[in-house]
Amino acid sequence: MNTVSPETISAQLNWRYATKKFDTTRKIAGDTWKHIENAMALAPSSYGLQPWKFVTVSDPALRAKLREVSWNQPQITDASHLVVFARKIEVSKADVAAYIDRIVEVRKAPREALAGFEGMMVGSVSNPGNLPGGSMDTYTRSQTYIALGFALYTAALLGVDACPMEGFDPAKYDELLGLTAMGYKASVIGAFGYRASDDPVAAMAKVRAKHEDTFLRR
């Protein structure tokens, strides 16, 4: 174990904020970015199914088009790295089987030992109305927000700025990124990079509800 001090965690979580203006001259180093991607991939998900794709968009022309369907928000083009967190439209029996295959591969486990787990998952995804959230779409969408949280948190620990963004036209994103044909839909965006020295929001105090309004005790 290699734990982190509470003071460090607090310092970095208070340092982070939803960056409105990125420094367009600064790029995240490839090695640093790799660590953020690794953390996203390590995010937990329901059953471990990972019903998602993380779409990193580098092409400037494509990012310009995305900005047009994102209320013209500058982070879409100005951030060093842009990630669209996409959810799977449908988790099928075949997807569950592929996941079981992956478990067998990684853990060198006998497939028959996983039959119960597979059956449980197939039962869940075959009755989407009973899934957590009440639909397949809400179920897979929710998982992508855990991964978003992991990405934002990791960026903060590494001293990388970020902005979570929901203000975009998801159908246009699906089309521009070619997601529909692949069976995915855009859920939410993370823009990553370094704050501009003149982003006025950077200096503003973080606003959170009082603890007694946030926590209930039972």
Added chain:
Amino acid sequence: MNTVSPETISAQLNWRYATKKFDTTRKIAGDTWKHIENAMALAPSSYGLQPWKFVTVSDPALRAKLREVSWNQPQITDASHLVVFARKIEVSKADVAAYIDRIVEVRKAPREALAGFEGMMVGSVSNPGNLPGGSMDTYTRSQTYIALGFALYTAALLGVDACPMEGFDPAKYDELLGLTAMGYKASVIGAFGYRASDDPVAAMAKVRAKHEDTFLRR
């Protein structure tokens, strides 16, 4: 800035896993728990609205009842700390106004400077069909998963075990926790504590899709 090394992040994210069996004799120290709560409260949310309550359930009798409507999963009673992440059923104009009040209080900002921001938020929550996710319920639910991610991540950094859980009857939770009357609904659970030395899952290799199956490049 007080950044954390990539090696430390990787070590702790690989150390964490969805704990199936907690050590019932070990409790999280109050000071440590306080840091996990602080991190949850620092999680970002849409516009910063924090449309959530984090319900920490300590009463053993209540936890026993919750376990009954959670497929009898032992983590509900055996974890040191149990948190139900609840979303607001409706974010109203009054909620937006209260949030603006809080910004004014924390930032000592003139209220009139926030009129545009308030108007934008009121416009959003007044047209729930246009909210990210397509409904108020999906919108606020999604936010709670960011906070779940922050809580799980913080626990891992501090060397505290955790299990995210969606397998429970949310309507029964709302009733048992008195959430409905307060205008909230249970989204997802985090159980926190320390792994039992004989949890067989602890030793299993973490299973994730291959990087090339997780990331799309555009």
